[in-house]
Amino acid sequence: MITENYVTLEFPAVPENVEFARTVVACFASQIDSFTLEEIDDVKLVVSEAVSNTVLHSYGVSRGIVRLSAVRNGDVLRVTIEDFGKGIADVEQAKEPAFTTDPDRMGMGFTIMEALSDELHVSSVPGEGVKVEIRKSPRGTAKSSEEPET
Numbered sequence: 001m002i003t004e005n006y007v008t009l010e011f012p013a014v015p016e017n018v019e020f021a022r023t024v025v026a027c028f029a030s031q032i033d034s035f036t037l038e039e040i041d042d043v044k045l046v047v048s049e050a051v052s053n054t055v056l057h058s059y060g061v062s063r064g065i066v067r068l069s070a071v072r073n074g075d076v077l078r079v080t081i082e083d084f085g086k087g088i089a090d091v092e093q094a095k096e097p098a099f100t101t102d103p104d105r106m107g108m109g110f111t112i113m114e115a116l117s118d119e120l121h122v123s124s125v126p127g128e129g130v131k132v133e134i135r136k137s138p139r140g141t142a143k144s145s146e147e148p149e150t
Contacts, residue, residue: 034138050081058085
């Protein structure tokens with residue numbers, strides 16, 4: 001079993017690449033055998049939210065890049081999504097539920113990411129971009145209460 005593995009990709013911040021990013025990370029995360037399908041779905045949703053934020057908010061009409069990195073160390077998955085766009089002036093405010101700078105959006109992206117990750121760190125320098133770092137580990141392999149004990 002590989003205890004450490006990684007992948008780093010860069011791609012244009014365009015809507016078509018949101019699904020690409022979530023699929024790549026799901027395939028990478030599946031190397032951790034103890035992840036359930038639900039946990040891999042959680043990882044996919046977190047990646048979708050982070051990449052979507054970059055596509056929607058980071059570059060405006062000019063298109064930039066997204067850098068995605070995933071690292072597996074034992075049963076720990078770390079994913080970083082980074083852009084080099086306009087950044088977030090107040091990260092703590094942006095992480096508040098329902099906060100949005102776009103009235104057509106719900107403002108729940110960071111809330112969802114935080115709920116589905118074991119750890120979520122967001123850092124930003126206005127004018128230089130945003131870095132979202134996620135850590136996710138399997139919840140465990142405890143038997144379901146529906147399984148008969150042997």
